[in-house]
Amino acid sequence: MKILVNGKIVQIQKEANLVDFIEINFSSLTSYAIALNGEFVPKSKYQDVNIKNGDKIEVVSAQPGG
Amino acid sequence: MQIYDIKLKTKIILGSSGYPSPKIFLNCIKILKCEMVTVSIRRVNKSQDNAFFELIKKTKCHILPNTAGCLSSREAIATAEMSREIFETNLIKLEVIEDDITLKPSMKNTIKAAETLIKKGFEVLPYTTDDFKFAKAMESIGCKVIMPWGSQIGSGRGLENPEKLIKIRQEFPQLTLIVDAGIGRISHVCEAFEIGYDGILLNSAVSKSDYPEEFSRALGLSVEAVERSIRSGLIPKRSYASPSTSSIGLPFKK
Numbered sequence: 001m002k003i004l005v006n007g008k009i010v011q012i013q014k015e016a017n018l019v020d021f022i023e024i025n026f027s028s029l030t031s032y033a034i035a036l037n038g039e040f041v042p043k044s045k046y047q048d049v050n051i052k053n054g055d056k057i058e059v060v061s062a063q064p065g066g
Numbered sequence: 067m068q069i070y071d072i073k074l075k076t077k078i079i080l081g082s083s084g085y086p087s088p089k090i091f092l093n094c095i096k097i098l099k100c101e102m103v104t105v106s107i108r109r110v111n112k113s114q115d116n117a118f119f120e121l122i123k124k125t126k127c128h129i130l131p132n133t134a135g136c137l138s139s140r141e142a143i144a145t146a147e148m149s150r151e152i153f154e155t156n157l158i159k160l161e162v163i164e165d166d167i168t169l170k171p172s173m174k175n176t177i178k179a180a181e182t183l184i185k186k187g188f189e190v191l192p193y194t195t196d197d198f199k200f201a202k203a204m205e206s207i208g209c210k211v212i213m214p215w216g217s218q219i220g221s222g223r224g225l226e227n228p229e230k231l232i233k234i235r236q237e238f239p240q241l242t243l244i245v246d247a248g249i250g251r252i253s254h255v256c257e258a259f260e261i262g263y264d265g266i267l268l269n270s271a272v273s274k275s276d277y278p279e280e281f282s283r284a285l286g287l288s289v290e291a292v293e294r295s296i297r298s299g300l301i302p303k304r305s306y307a308s309p310s311t312s313s314i315g316l317p318f319k320k
Contacts, residue, residue, distance in 0.1 A: 006111075029110060031119045032152065033148035033152050038140060040151075059109065063118055064085075066104055066106075
């Protein structure tokens with residue numbers, strides 16, 4: 001299935017929840033947060049959220065800002 | 067300066083963007099004895115590390131995440147929630163802009179986002195224009211800190227409408243008021259404090275100066291100078307001249 005990760009199309013081979021998704025794609029990150037289809041998803045819910053075809057995922061981390 | 071439950075000894079909140087190096091950023095914090103810094107969140111890439119997060123933790127400053135660049139209340143709410151999870155703070159500098167050109171805050175969308183965020187337990191510091199109605203709306207929904215612009219973000223034009231900022235100060239003596247955006251020169255900082263504002267939030271004026279550490283020294287000195295001058299008691303402004311030399315005994319008079 002195809003999903004959009006940070007604005008780019010990504011192909012996913014099998015069903016995954018958000019824990020699997022992070023482990024596969026962003027394993028080096030320790031500090032991050034996720035929004036799914038425009039809504040914030042708390043870390044405590046990652047295990048329960050299964051990624052579906054067409055989902056839009058934003059993965060963000062701390063950056064400089066004014 | 068009171069930021070909700072946090073009492074800061076300093077009057078400067080420093081942005082963390084655009085410094086020539088992390089070391090220079092850390093030096094500026096040290097020079098200013100800064101206790102609160104602003105940060106943002108942005109999309110990560112696969113090779114990204116946690117360097118900035120570790121740098122910010124190293125400052126031991128209070129962290130004030132922003133929602134910079136958000137064009138809708140929905141984006142701002144999700145950004146605030148993601149920031150809270152990353153930085154573990156309820157504080158949020160709420161910016162919801164009308165467009166990418168002027169970066170002017172949207173009154174309608176800022177109010178809408180602030181109402182939801184306050185219900186979700188956030189301590190909201192809204193970035194507003196100098197429009198009294200905008201400030202009034204933020205106060206009425208429960209914001210304890212309001213941050214009107216001096217002028218457009220990054221413009222360095224200072225306080226373009228001091229009379230409007232003074233009106234906000236007069237109407238809300240109980241609120242913490244911080245001039246956010248437009249500060250470019252030390253004289254702008256002095257003017258903001260002289261009209262009674264509690265603090266300044268600035269970034270570009272420091273980080274984009276040729277020598278950020280030297281600008282920080284100047285900034286620290288100016289805050290001390292203007293505070294001392296205010297404590298000493300400023301004379302009121304008058305519409306007409308008032309001679310400082312006595313007219314008693316003036317020669318050549320009849």
